[in-house]
C-alpha cells in the first residue's frame with residue numbers, strides 16, 4: 464500500500480497538518496464523507512418502519528452495514544453485530560445488561576491498563592450489585608502481567624474486561640491466554656477493541672472473546688457509532704440495555720384489576736439490542752470506512768504502521784533524555800514517550816503545544832487511562848504519537864525534528 468496515494472482520498476491533508484493523533488480519532492476519506500452526504504441528499508428516512516421506496520432502501524443499507532462490519536472482523540454474519548454510540552456507550556450498555564447476573568460475593572476483573580471507559584462501567588455495576596472489582600497489574604513495560612492475572616482469577620470471577628491494545632503504550636494483550644483463564648472458571652470475557660479493530664486483521668470468533676467492542680470514528684468512520692460483536696447465543700440471552708421503539712414484535716397494554724399489565728415480545732438479535740432510531744448516517748459512513756479498510760487490507764496497514772513506529776522509536780531514542788514508554792520493537796500503531804530534562808521530565812502538554820506550533824497534532828497527558836500512566840511512573844502524563852495508514856516517514860521526521868528542537872531550545 465502506498466500512503467501517498469491513500470492521502471489523496473483525505474481532504475484534510477490539503478491543510479498541511481501532520482496528524483499523529485489517530486488513537487483519539489482518525490481522519491475521514493472522501494468516500495465516507497460523500498456517502499453520508501449522499502444519504503442525506505437522496506434517501507434519508509427511518510429504518511425498519513416505512514414501506515415506501517426510500518425507507519426500504521435505507522433499511523437495506525442499514526442491514527448491509529451489519530453484514531459488512533461482520534465481514535471486516537470475520538464474524539459469522541450480521542446477526543452478531545450490534546450498533547451503538549461507540550465503545551464507551553456500548554461498554555456501559557453491556558455492563559447494564561450483565562449487571563442483573565451479578566450478586567454479592569461475585570468478582571469482576573479488569574486490568575490496570577484499561578481506558579477509563581473500560582473501568583468505570585464495571586466499577587459502577589460492581590458497587591451497585593455489591594460485587595468486588597479486582598484489578599490486575601502490568602509489567603514495567605506496560606504489558607499485561609499474566610501471572611498476576613492467573614493468581615486473581617477464581618470461581619468467584621464472573622466477568623473479565625480487558626483491552627485488546629493499550630491506548631497508551633500500544634501493547635497487545637495475549638487474548639488467548641486471558642480467554643483460557645476466563646473460560647476455565649466460566650467467566651465472560653469482554654474485550655475493548657477500540658485500539659485494535661482499526662489496525663489489526665481480526666477473526667473475532669477465534670480470539671476467545673465473548674463480546675468485542677470498538678468505535679467507528681477511530682477507523683475512518685463517523686463519530687457516534689460503534690460496534691459490539693457478541694457470541695450469538697450470548698446476544699440472544701442478553702437483557703436489552705434500553706427498551707422502547709424498534710425492538711418490539713408486539714406490546715399489549717391490558718388494563719387489569721387496579722393496574723396495567725404489559726405483554727412484550729422482542730425482535731430477534733441484533734435489532735432487540737438497538738432500541739430507538741439508530742445512527743443511520745453513521746452506519747452508512749461506517750460501511751464505506753469498512754470497505755475502504757478491506758480494500759487496502761488490515762495486514763498492509765499493520766505492517767505500514769509497524770514500520771513507522773519502529774522508525775520513530777529508533778530516531779526518538781537518539782535524542783538525549785527521551786524515554787519510550789511501553790514495549791519496544793513490537794508491531795504497533797502508536798508510541799508514547801517522555802523527555803527527561805535537567806530539572807525532571809518536560810511537561811508533556813508543553814511539548815504538545817510546541818508541536819502544535821509546527822502544525823503537528825499529538826496527544827499529551829493521561830490519555831483517559833490515568834491508573835496505567837501513574838502505575839508506569841509518569842504522573843504528569845506522556846506524549847503519544849499515533850499513526851494510521853495515511854501517515855508517512857516524513858511525518859515521523861517532522862515529529863522527531865520538532866522534539867529535537869524543543870529539547871535543544873528548552
Ligand SMILES: Cc1ncc(COP(=O)(O)O)c(C=O)c1O
Pocket residue numbers: 486487549550551552578580581626628629630655657658678831
Ligand atoms: C482503549 C480505548 N477504549 C475505549 C475508548 C473510548 O472510545 P470512544 O470515545 O469512542 O467511546 C478509547 C478511546 O480513546 C480507547 O482508546
